Amino acid sequence: MFGSIGMPELIIIFVIALIIFGPRKLPELGRSLGKSLSEFKRASNELKSTLEEEIRMEEVQQRPKPTVAPPTVTATDETATPPVPEPMAARQDHTA
Numbered sequence: 001m002f003g004s005i006g007m008p009e010l011i012i013i014f015v016i017a018l019i020i021f022g023p024r025k026l027p028e029l030g031r032s033l034g035k036s037l038s039e040f041k042r043a044s045n046e047l048k049s050t051l052e053e054e055i056r057m058e059e060v061q062q063r064p065k066p067t068v069a070p071p072t073v074t075a076t077d078e079t080a081t082p083p084v085p086e087p088m089a090a091r092q093d094h095t096a
Contacts, residue, residue, distance in 0.1 A: 021029055
């Protein structure tokens, strides 16, 4: 949590703070420090969630939109022309 600060260093910091601020002012100082840290954490979490939301919105905008193919026109029985039968003479081989 504190990185390389160990127990002896924390005791020295506490003794110095006790000498500078006095025993009556130290609890008030600790409360204000705790409130400041919690406010900082809340603000950083808000910023993180806002950035994540912006990234999601940007990804949604950059996605290619699905294209819908136009409907194909098919011939109905009324408009379709029936196949024309070939005359028998045209299909016969004229080699004799």
